[in-house]
Amino acid sequence: MQSHMSGRFFGVAVIALLLGAVAARAQDTELQFYTSVPRELSAPLAERFTAMNSGIKVNLFEAGAETVLGKMELEIRSAGRIQADVIWLEEPAAVKQFADDGRLEPYASSELENVLPIFRDPQGRFVANQVAFVFIMYNAKKMSSDKAPKSWKDLTDSRFAKQLIFANPRVSGTGATVASAMVQAYGLVYWESIAKLKPILVSGSEGMISTIVQGERLAGPIHNYTIGELLEKKQPIAYVVPTEGGIALPAYVAIARGTPKLEAAKKFYDFMISKEAAGQLVKDGMFSTRTDVPGPKGWPSIGEVKTMPFDWTQHARAKAEIKAKFADLMEK
Amino acid sequence: MTGIELGASGRHRDVPATPQLTLSPHRLFAAMACGFALLLVVLPMGWLFIGPSIESGRLDVDFLAEVFGQRRLVGALLNTIEASLATSLLATVIGVALALLVARTDLPLRRIFSTLIMGSFVTSSYLVAFAYIVLLGPNAGVINQALMRLFGLDEALFDIYSFEGYVFVATLEATSLVFMTVVAALRTLDGSLENSARILGAKAFRVIGTITLPLTAPAIGAGALVAFISTLSLYGAPAILGVRVVPTEIQALLGYPARFDLAAGVSLYLMVLALGGLLLYQRLLNRPGRFVTLTGKGTPTETLPLGRWRWPAFAFAWTYILLSLFLPYAVLGYASLSKAVGADLSLENLTLANYAFILRDQLSMRGLKNSLLLAVGAALVAAMLASIIGFMAVRLREQRTMRAVDAVLMLPFGIPSVVIAVGLILAFIRPPLVLYGTIWIIGLAYLTKYLPIAVRTIAAVYEQIDSSLEEASRIVGASPTTTFTKISVPLAWNGIVSVVFVVFIPCFSELSASILLVSPYNETAAFAMITTWGGGSFEATCATGVIMLAITLCVTLVGHAAFVRSAPIVIR
Secondary structure (H helix, E strand, O other): OHHHHHHHHHHHHHHHHHHHHHHHHHHOEEEEEEEOOOHHHHHHHHHHHHHHOOOEEEEEEEOOHHHHHHHHHHHHHHHOOOOOOEEEEOOHHHHHHHHHOOOEEOOOOHHHHHEOHHHEOOOOOOEEEEEEEEEEEEEOOOOOOOOOOOOOHHHHOHHHOOOEEEEOOOOOHHHHHHHHHHHHHHOOHHHHHHHHOOOEEEOOOOOOHHHHHHOOOOEEEEEHHHHHHHHHOOOOEEEEOOOOOEEEEEEEEEEEOOOOOHHHHHHHHHHHOOHHHHHHHHHOOOEEOEOOOOOOOOOOOHHHOOEOOOOHHHHHHHHHHHHHHHHHHHOO | OOOOOOOOOOOOOOOOOOHHHOOOHHHHHHHHHHHHHHHHHHHHHHHHHHHHHHHHOOOOOHHHHHHHHOHHHHHHHHHHHHHHHHHHHHHHHHHHHHHHHHHHEOOOOHHHHHHHHHHHHHOOHHHHHHHHHHHHOOOOOHHHHHHHHHHOOOOOOOOOOOHHHHHHHHHHHHHHHHHHHHHHHHHHEOOHHHHHHHHOOOOHHHHHHHHHHHHHHHHHHHHHHHHHHHHHHOOHHHHHHOOOOHHHHHHHHOOOOOOHHHHHHHHHHHHHHHHHHHHHHHHHHOOOOHHHHEOOOOOOOOOEOOHHHHHHHHHHHHHHHHHHHHHHHHHHHHHHOEOOOOOOOOHHHEOOHHHHHHHHOHHHHHHHHHHHHHHHHHHHHHHHHHHHHHHHHHHOOOOHHHHHHHHHHHHHHHOOHHHHHHHHHHHHOOOOOOOOOOOHHHHHHHHHHHHHHHHHHHHHHHHHOOOHHHHHHHHOOOOHHHHHHHHHHHHOHHHHHHHHHHHHHHHHOOOOOHHHHOOOOOOOHHHHHHHHHHOOOHHHHHHHHHHHHHHHHHHHHHHHHHHOOOOOOOOO
16 A cells, blocks of 8 residues: 555656646747858857747757748748748848838837947838958968959959859859849949859858868958958968958848747847847957947958948849849859 | 569459459558559649649749740750760760679679679769869869879869769769669579670670670660669759759759749759650660560579789779779768868868867757658658558559559659659648648658659569468468568568668768758758858868768668568568
């Protein structure tokens, strides 16, 4: 009898423990977070947020901007809404398009007032928390600084025959932006000249890094944070800020409309534009859009970087055509 | 690889109808297995035709013509055809030569060679492409640089980022396919004709040219077509090397904004091309007279001495293994342990950081876990379905329905994975059944693609098992279900186990279908690998490749040791 009782007690205890565990698990919120920002940058932010908000786990999905956008569009068709709770994309025109289609949730975060006005949506549907710049990086071991390109225009010079590498605009968001920026400044003839120099096209926005570091190709457009990181690792590279200016790539944070986890999503949104997150971003070589945070180490503040003019709406309109032309010119 | 029965040829005998029509549980279950398998084929293929119309809300066939209005797509189609033809041709020449050397001559180390070529067979061409960027990149490629220094050249000899570079990489993989098909035929070819010719004084080359090759011509043609069809499907290698082919173009069409109609259109053209190949393959293997020479047990052929050609032949065979297996894995292994693969060779450049990165990386770990799950799942389900369907395909060969089911089930064998993926997206992106966005749609693609090979492999096993034991079991009163589970399955057990691996190995590293079907958190290992590469970390990408190889080897070896029975199972 005694053992029977203790057995029953034991059973009840186990059930209670299991229920407790289930209840504890049920409290955990899992945020689905889609981003085109490389995992080296986005994963630490997500982890930091979870450390500060126990019970909210952030599941990261990272891929090239075009892949993420493609998946989001397929989700809208299949499930009726973007399956992410929060997105963070380096593709301003597409983010604006999603907002105009009513796919993003407006949110008047109290943190917004600290962000430079040009980086906020007046209706509060999206906000840029960071800006990366694209400059020209080159292999300094194989090319001296006097031979190095001085401007974007300079890249069309015949001395760069078989020395250039670009991200394929059809796969890489950055690649598409660079392609558009040059067309906006110089017309398609820019890429016709480049095509004659037989550049390599790679799929990812940064698939080019190892190729330049290895010296397989000598120069190409690369993000400032990558350049900073490589310089810190004493890799044999150098960079130039082209005379036309660097290409600015803001990354926009937004909440997907229809998320069942709106409160947690708002918390994460607040965090993404907080001073705390800005500190981390700047440490990783990004420029923060906050008025109260300086530029990353070794770089001036965001207002002092020479920036090439770029029309994102024009980019959104002409992108498909430019990509097709680009493919016709460059791909084998 | 055995013949794939496509057309229902020959007269069928009338089968007594009454006992066949009773609805018993085993019959129902068997019908369900066939029904499910048929659905796997018909659904994605049908949706390619009707998808664009459903999308635009009216009868829409414009997309079929619009494909030809798009220069890029036409270019991609031509590129694909050209690359597949060139690859198939090269692979056939090399593969047949290797098969003859291994199966007919005294080539040194030929048994080790046959084992190692399996390694080339299971190595995905995107891994090989990665390795050859390091070896044959036009500026920094290790081989190119060595040759430039050696001969004082100003320009590199090879450029892997080219159409020719792509054909080279594709040929390395396709050659193993041709080899396997032809060597199997050579081993079952009755040797008496060849032996007689030799006794009558014909020289070795003459015997091969006038007897061996003509007799194995159907198998050679079949091997060439398998090489052609499999090259049509390739996504990874051309994407990495920057060559525009239909699979890479379809991936772009499903980007943002998506063009389903064009993706469906160009998929249909690729499918027609592949099915044309499949039909031809079918006809080659069904040529009359095949069974006269290709018997299970025949007179063994005498080994032809190579004489002074022994060592050149040896060099030729091992150059292939070097290029397709040793060099790629040496590069992947070295790169995965390097800080920067371009830096000078030194101990300081070695690191385990790339492996540490992958083990900590959410995406890579999720990809490996998902791929393991998908590949094991697809392999087990395929083996289960195939052991039922393959059994029926052999034992119920006389029934017209069964032959038709069998023929339809074989179709995906010829359909490029990327086409299956487009069909599945169109079929499962809208209610009633929304599978897009789940891991299930990837599993379905794997099952569709690899079920034909599974069914064929098991059918080949049942062909060799005499049905007398099954008949005996029925005579003593066992139900068909009991006979199947107690007699047929145990007899074919090793064949069923080998099917699990035949499906597991390609699924685990699959890329062509999964690149389109992955959704956030349902990534596959190969997708994670491509994303890591796109993020600029070549070394970490190689570490993923090495981890994938290690998992494949572990699963195969452990599975083999655990489940393959050396003696027939004792029947209780």
